[in-house]
Every structure is written in structure tokens, then in C-alpha cells.
Amino acid sequence: xxxxxxxxxxxxxxxxxxxxxxxxxxxxxxxxxxxxxxxxxxxxxxxxxxxxxxxxxxxxxxxxxxxxxxxxxxxxxxxxxxxxxxxxxxxxxxxxxxxxxxxxxxxxxxxxxxxxxxxxxxxxxxxxxxxxxxxxxxxxxxxxxxxxxxxxxxxxxxx
Numbered sequence: 112x113x114x115x116x117x118x119x120x121x122x123x124x125x126x127x128x129x130x131x132x133x134x135x136x137x138x139x140x141x142x143x144x145x146x147x148x149x150x151x152x153x154x155x156x157x158x159x160x161x162x163x164x165x166x167x168x169x170x171x172x173x174x175x176x177x178x179x180x181x182x183x184x185x186x187x188x189x190x191x192x193x194x195x196x197x198x199x200x201x202x203x204x205x206x207x208x209x210x211x212x213x214x215x216x217x218x219x220x221x222x223x224x225x226x227x228x229x230x231x232x233x234x235x236x237x238x239x240x241x242x243x244x245x246x247x248x249x250x251x252x253x254x255x256x257x258x259x260x261x262x263x264x265x266x267x268x269x270x
Contacts, residue, residue: 148209148230149177156262157235157255167262168255179262187268207231220244233257 153172158165165183178193202225203210209228216222223242228235235255241248 146206147204148207148228149204151206152230156258156260158258158260159237159253159255161253167258167260169262181262181265184268186266188262188265190265190267203227 149170149172152170155170157168159168167181167188169179171177171179176192176194180191180193181188182191198214200212200214201210202212207230211224211226213224213226214222221242221244223245225240225242227238229238233256235257237253237255238250239253240250
């Protein structure tokens with residue numbers, strides 16, 4: 112369940128890139144390479160059935176709310192809109208890689224979560240690393256598959 116929570120608390124940012132005068136000289140391949148992860152995967156839905164829980168993630172190309180989650184609770188879906196908070200940073204937002212860092216300090220202990228999403232075709236590998244005072248405490252990987260399911264049609268659970 113802790114791994115699922117890491118996916119739910121992904122801190123997200125996007126880069127805003129301005130066009131230059133050289134944009135007309137680029138090929139479509141060049142444009143694709145300069146596209147950020149969030150721009151490229153905006154609106155796509157991904158499913159994970161690991162950890163005995165089925166969850167869906169949809170990327171939003173938005174600075175404040177870049178990710179939505181739906182967790183299957185059998186009769187309904189728990190919906191969560193990921194919102195960015197202070198201390199969340201985006202360390203990479205390149206074509207097929209998105210990396211986040213979430214740092215927190217509590218009672219003298221420094222906590223750091225690093226979550227790296229790497230897309231390849233119809234699969235995203237989500238690798239997480241959790242540190243306490245600089246020591247790696249836990250790590251692992253989850254895999255998400257691209258889905259065509261209509262998450263907007265899910266019946267949401269009452270709070």
C-alpha cells in the first residue's frame with residue numbers, strides 16, 4: 112500500500128517553453144524530442160494492478176494539478192486530484208522521463224522521496240526511492256500500462 116501512496120503523492124511541475132525563431136527549421140522529430148513528458152502524455156490514462164489494488168492515473172498538463180488518480184474500491188472509485196505543495200520539485204521533465212523529488216524535515220530527520228517515471232511505448236516504469244537522513248530506506252518499481260478506459264464514466268465513492 113505504501114508504494115501506491117508514493118504514486119498518489121507524485122509532485123509534478125511542467126516547464127513552459129517559449130518558441131524561438133528557429134522553430135520553423137525543426138523537423139517533426141525535433142519537435143517531438145523537445146516536448147515535455149507532461150505535454151506529450153497529457154490526457155492519457157494508465158493502469159496499475161500491482162499491490163492487489165487497481166488504480167488509474169491520467170496526466171494533466173497543469174502546474175497546480177498535474178495528475179488525477181482513481182482507485183478501484185469494488186463498488187466505486189476513490190478519486191484524488193494531485194495538487195502541488197511547497198517542497199515538491201520537478202528535477203526532470205523530458206520527452207519520456209519525469210522525475211520528482213519530495214523533501215520534508217520532521218523532528219530533525221530529513222526525508223526524501225524520488226519518483227522517476229520512464230515511458231516506453233505503452234508502458235511506464237515508476238521507480239521510487241525513499242531516503243531518511245541520506246540513507247536509502249526503501250526502493251522499488253511499479254509498472255503502468257496505457258489504457259483506453261473512460262475514467263470520466265467511473266462512479267465515484269462518497270467521501
